[in-house]
Amino acid sequence: MSFRARLVLIFTVAIVAAVGVVDLLVLGSTRQAFERTEAQRAEALVAQFRKEFDRRRGELVRTVNAIAAADATRNIAIQPDYSPYFDYAAPQAATHDLQMLELVSPDGAIVSSAEWPARFGYKEDWLLSGENWAARGAFLRREELPDGMTLALTAVGTATVGDRKLYVVGGRELDRDFLSTIVMPGGMRVLLYRNLDGRFAPGELIGAAGPAGDAAQLRPLIDQVLNEKREHARILGSGSEAENFHAVPLPGLDGSVLGVLLIASSRRELAGLENSLLTTGLIVAAAGILLGIALSWWASARVIRPVRRLADSAGRVAAGDWNTTVEISSADEIGQLAGAFNRMTGELSAQRERLIQAERVAAWRELARRLAHELKNPLFPLQITVENMVRARESYPDQFDEVFREGTATLLAELAQLKQIIGRFSDFARMPAPEIQRVDLNALITETARLFTPQLEQARVRLATRLDPTAPAIPADPEQITRVLRNLMLNAVDAMPEGGTLTVSTTAQPGGVLLEISDTGQGLTPEECERLFTPYYTTKSHGTGLGLAIVQSVVSDHGGRISVQSEKGKGATFRIELVANRTQA
């Protein structure tokens, strides 16, 4: 990953993290505010329900007291026989909109019952508990009806005439009709669980529209309220279906919890708000990311530009342009780095100049040493021959002619060698620039090999050629390449004084041709391989050490590469890679 990409990534992550944190904070604070509002709404509704409940209680007490105070009721109270009045309660209950109404004699026997007319004569012993019913007001009570138990808001009135007394017990069922009269704000509903027999019964959880379908879900909350006899709140459901339930216990006459009022507040608004905030957050985050990427791209470009110039300059230095410098455009760390770079390249350039001069001096010294060495060898025979001729002229005049003749031949031979030595040095010095043309390397090898045939036969060297017909033509100077071939083939012949096999092969390669020239001669040591292409280095007693240097120079001028593989005693192989297209070099 590039430095710029890393910078962009870091900037982007930082922006995303910042946006995410802000979004979470906003979401959290919004949720807290909503929760507070919801709690206040629930408390207000519970208070409203209590107020409504108290109003209903007062209304029921007034109704029951009115029935108890009616002349007809008081008339019944003084009757010695209540049996004619067993059907008195039903029309009274209908008139006063009561679902339950009973007249009960002082001994607790039912005189008349609206909700269960056939129960006349049965006892309502709870009325005889000594409770001050006038002060007690309305209360919750389990009522047994023909079709089962129910929960009712009950009030007890007393019709007293002289020493005669008649209880009037009136009630209204806490059922869906009761709940439907409670006005609820939007998004809220009220449920009632009627604890009729102490065991949880899903059917007793009712709402204004009938049995509630989520009894199982609410059971833990209801059980908790029943057990602890105090209010609890809990969030049930998930997502937009979640509701905040506020459960209020409804105690009965003896303090036991006969019902649980559940006020549910939908969290749909919160879910919607959260979704809205989430969507907004995502949009803002996406915009932030895009903006962050753009800004970080721009900022990184500003940061990266001088660094890239430095990198380009370093690349040019690596490519050999020692005079490369970087423009210093700022005084910051990047500017300081550019200054250091410029100082470094300046120092390197100066050192290189010094090195070149030192190498040049060393090269002249080496040249002088080689020239001295090469010239000294033929000069010594020349000196001996001349001294012999002088000595023969003076001491052996009769043999002078013969000595002169031999001396003259020797002098000419040594002079020819001197001339040859000088010619080689001249050739190395005068290495011309290659005249490039398309050359069929296979044909060039065949032609050169044909010229060498007599010499190879004389040296008992067998020539083997493996030329790849698919090898492409290469851009080369044929004369210089022929010179390379000739040099390498002569070296190979020299390396096989006892004869052997000279193998010349070509192989087509992607983008060029591989030329290999192998011998089965004495081979080279690794040290010899390392120094083989150094000018004036030779392993032969009569060589100038310029042949392979010339070969390397030609190959290099043609954009190719040369290498040698050899082991002592196992021959040597020279590998030359030539390109088919000079632009590849």
Place this chain on the structure above:
Amino acid sequence: MPLCLLLTLPAHAATRPQYGGTLRVETRLNAQTPDPPPLLGPAFQITRWEAGKLAVYEANEDAPGGRPFLNTVEIQLNRSLRDQANDLELGKADLVELGPNEVRRQAAGRRIWSSNPVRVLALVFSPRVDDPRVREALALAVDRAAIHRVLLQRQGEVSGALLPQWLSGYAFLFPAVMDLGRARQLSPGARPFTLAAADPASRPIAERIAVDARSAGLAISVTSQADTADVKLVELRIGTSDPARALAQLGAALGAAVPARIDTPEQAYAAERALLDGFRVIPLAHLPDVYGVSPRVQGGPGIEPAGEWHFETLWLESARP
């Protein structure tokens, strides 16, 4: 001893009889027979018969005891007790049956004629209820006294016998007391069953029986489907003053066999005991026929102690010859 109870006598009862007029009578009787039942004696002749709806009788000029005062007796059939009471109140009827509650509601001074207890109110089990313990439990659970005191408004008498005391003389030997403790001992394992009242007017009694049964641990629900009910609350009329014949009639109505020859009270008691063994039939009370009489009806009483109508001596105050 048969006795006709005259509850109230109007002040003008001693006015002189007059011929003519139509006596309008209403009854719960729902006779669907092609031929009219013998509702009236030979003093009247049937002139019109609409089964289950209307029977019209004309005075028989050749009656053995002489022509009755009334020209016509028009009998509306299949009328509910409430409708009858309303019609009496509105002057649309001259003689109507009164249920216990209607009796209580009659205006002061209204004449009411009553017979001896001639109907027996009883629970009759269907063969499906084959556990005698359950049947006995219900017999012991029913609070007959409460039903008699409140729902029947003390009309008639509580009884555990089929024949009323005035007819047999031994009805008191059949227990009619409530024993919830014993009933609860017998009720465990009883399956729920249904109770139907043959007459809608008897439904409050059926409801009360269901309440009592519930107290004894029996689950009984009251239904209007009499054909499929496990128990029926029925009202059987005793149409004769002869105990043997009455027992035979009741046996026939209940589908039970009664000895062909009953000559002594002991034999009648044994036969009735045999009918009631096994608690297939549980007598609850004996009820009289009670009638409300319009002020324009004079003479009478028009009801025999055994419940038969006897209109030969009645006349209408506003009638003209």
